[in-house]
Amino acid sequence: MVDFSGWMLPVNYGSQIQEHVAVRSNVGAFDVSHMTIIDIGGINAFSFLQKLVANDVAKLAEWQALYGALLNERGGVIDDLIVYRQPAGYRCVVNSSTREKVLAWFAAHQLPDMTIDEQALSMIAVQGPKAFACVGEVLGIDTADLKPFHAMLDRHDNMIGRTGYTGEDGVEVMLPDEEAVVLWRKLVEWGVSPAGLGARDTLRLEAGLNLYGQDLDEDTSPLASNIGWTIAWQPETRDFIGREAIEAERITPKYQLTGLLLEDKGILRHGQTVVTEHGEGLITSGTFSPTMQCSIALARIPAAAAGDCQVDIRGKLKKVRIVKPPFVRNGRIRIDRK
């Protein structure tokens, strides 16, 4: 167990690698109740999100979701989040490590005639190729029409989003604490493997998904964090916070956040220096990939760097290859191992 932003969370229930494999090949469940859920309502909810979220919530149909970033005036990332459009407003799921600053940021930009309500809900993520079949049976719901990045309500009006953080298909269920305990037990009974923070980290890294605080931070733009695709530049008239600051970088990016594959022995870790022909960079997240059986990383390196480079592991330069994430998606390795 570790203290994660004030929440006691298990790093692993048993073997972290077995938990990882269970999600890739079968189905696993994560207790992600530490995530912060904030509902935005009222007639100005839309205008508020249009100002604060770099992605464009106007794209959302009812029950649709999008991934995006909250930027500060300097274009740095305050947090990354998922916004779900509900019939009467929006639901934002932000990180737990950023809870207080996001709530303060929201409060500071609150408009008249709108509400900001943090929800005291638990959240369980069920992920893996069998997640859909499992959730349909356990919750007794028909998930056939639930498309990726969409949500629905179950029979108790709990929201189920077809979202996740593993690179596998699956859902995230938001529900009252007492119901979460019941659901967890039913999932385990069904044969779902409980999976901890450790597996959550190796799965998201294989999937090329960023972790706030490592791959994203307040001093780095989304363009240097591999989430440029989440910035909605159109319409030109939408003046979201941070837009002006990152406009120049849009044409001439200095850094890219990309993938590294270690071709020597060892393990790539957060903070190690990357040496390329175009200058130095830094590993933002590194680990051992249980699916690929080698070490992989996300690194912020000069935008022009490509091909082979080196990483300094305890004073020794090791050979790495620059690759485009994701490393693994839907159970399949997406990188050519040579």
Add this chain to the structure above:
Amino acid sequence: MSDTPSELRYLATHEWARLDEDGSVTVGITDHAQNALGDVVFIELPDLEQDLIAGDEAGVVESVKAASDIFAPVSGTVIAVNDLLDGEPEKVNQDPYVDGWFYKVSPTDVAELEEMLDADGYLEVCESEEH
């Protein structure tokens, strides 16, 4: 409860050492350590014939979670390293005291073993870390 054989000597940094019949000293990490580290995926061992002084960094053990230094419990020259760990690092998790050994030295002074903790002393360290 982790396994802590009484015939071994220990460091508070979770290494074990065993004086073998041929006079060499075998070194590894404890059951408590492997359990805390989780799945071990890579081990950097010292070089053959490398001279180590007690307290030196003798290698690194990397689990999926983190990297940890291994310290030399006794001084001496490295006479063997466990090549098995190269392909099967999980041996450290499965069998930390037998198949999961790290390296052997020809010790400079076997009396250094006496300065190490016995099993009870080591268990006390583990217990205090948990509080």
